[in-house]
């Protein structure tokens with residue numbers, strides 16, 4: 001059971017259409033190593049994608065490429081047929097395993113992120129109030145963010161991403177260091193993003209979480225997507241030997 005977060009007025013970004021996201025021939029090469037080795041991918045609106053794969057497979061790097069934090073050595077990414085621009089950047093958000101928060105109050109972290117996107121005044125106050133309520137952080141609004149527990153910090157990171165009303169939310173192991181209750185709280189916020197119309201791309205090693213949050217599984221191995229399957233089909237029996245080994249907890253060589 002997911003701990004469903006209250007919905008409030010969470011909406012999804014207006015503005016430019018960003019889907020389909022199309023990646024072609026993505027490569028990341030450094031020091032003679034191919035960390036991402038020729039990835040083609042198409043993502044449509046409201047998809048629920050989970051990326052699985054062993055440590056070092058390139059899952060985080062793929063998210064960072066799609067989010068624009070890392071530039072590919074080769075290949076290209078287009079959003080509804082055009083390269084990433086300000087409209088695209090304002091429609092996507094990323095949440096990391098370790099929350100990256102400002103050394104300011106909880107509320108100031110939300111206010112700053114919204115101001116950076118040009119959202120000010122009454123609209124900003126409303127979104128901050130909604131985000132605090134949704135993440136159940138309103139009583140901690142004035143606290144320094146660095147004093148929050150790990151679970152609270154991750155709820156704040158999610159609330160900050162949701163306040164931006166993204167159409168596409170990237171999540172890189174957002175619950176990797178959280179206890180079960182905090183994990184469910186974060187999953188509730190992911191669910192809230194989806195109810196608001198966001199597509200999600202989630203990297204996780206938690207198979208239960210993958211089942212709860214995927215319609216589609218991308219299974220990565222050695223910088224490649226070796227399997228791209230409907231979630232039900234993947235969990236019923238991966239097509240790839242590497243996927244089978246991963247699900248069975250075996251080491252694939």
Ligand SMILES: Nc1ncnc2c1ncn2[C@@H]1O[C@H](COP(=O)(O)OP(=O)(O)OP(=O)(O)O)[C@@H](O)[C@H]1O
Pocket residue numbers: 030035053054055056057058059060061062
């Ligand atoms: N900025 C970088 N410079 C050099 N190598 C990097 C960089 N970022 C990642 N790598 C390497 O690329 C490979 C893939 O890393 P990545 O973090 O994408 O793996 P992952 O699948 O997310 O693994 P995990 O499940 O352990 O988080 C690893 O071998 C890693 O050491």
